[in-house]
Amino acid sequence: MRLAFAVAGALALAAGGAFAQQATRTGPAAPELEHGKAVYAHWCAPCHANSMGLAGTNSLTIKYEGTDIPGVLEDRTDLTAPVITYFVRNGVAWMPPFRRTEVSDADLAALSAYLTAPLEDRGAHTPLLADEMAEMEAAR
Numbered sequence: 001m002r003l004a005f006a007v008a009g010a011l012a013l014a015a016g017g018a019f020a021q022q023a024t025r026t027g028p029a030a031p032e033l034e035h036g037k038a039v040y041a042h043w044c045a046p047c048h049a050n051s052m053g054l055a056g057t058n059s060l061t062i063k064y065e066g067t068d069i070p071g072v073l074e075d076r077t078d079l080t081a082p083v084i085t086y087f088v089r090n091g092v093a094w095m096p097p098f099r100r101t102e103v104s105d106a107d108l109a110a111l112s113a114y115l116t117a118p119l120e121d122r123g124a125h126t127p128l129l130a131d132e133m134a135e136m137e138a139a140r
């Protein structure tokens with residue numbers, strides 16, 4: 001277990017370094033984006049947060065290697081609401097489709113507003129599970 005935590009921590013640190021050139025992401029999201037960010041944190045961040053140890057971020061980093069498109073969904077400026085809706089309702093590879101009983105249409109609209117807002121309005125990256133694990137390990 002200790003080794004798993006250490007590996008996750010090392011991955012999180014490596015990913016943090018690799019993504020450090022991204023626009024500064026600090027503070028809370030704009031008030032009108034908070035609901036969408038909460039939907040993202042609950043349903044999407046477990047696979048798409050800012051860590052290479054996660055399925056979505058890892059796959060998309062490889063998919064877009066050599067382009068300007070970042071692997072972290074929260075850093076993307078090219079997504080549109082129809083594209084987000086398509087993937088959320090249909091899934092892709094390991095990503096499951098999300099039902100309306102999980103992510104309602106209102107939640108999806110808020111999520112799309114969050115992922116298409118100007119970067120400076122989105123606030124800090126959603127906290128990572130891997131970061132929390134690394135912090136726990138460091139506190140031992």
Ligand code: HEC
Nearest residue numbers: 043044047055056059060083084087088092093094095096
């Ligand atoms: C179980 C893990 C998992 C969850 C949860 C998940 N995704 Fe994904 N998602 C993936 C993977 C893996 C891919 C990449 C598949 C591939 O290789 O093309 C992906 C791809 C995507 C893409 C396509 C991006 C592109 O440029 O190809 C979008 C958009 C997306 N996810 C949005 C979301 C949103 C929004 C949520 C939350 C509602 C979410 N995902 C939740 C794993 C996940």
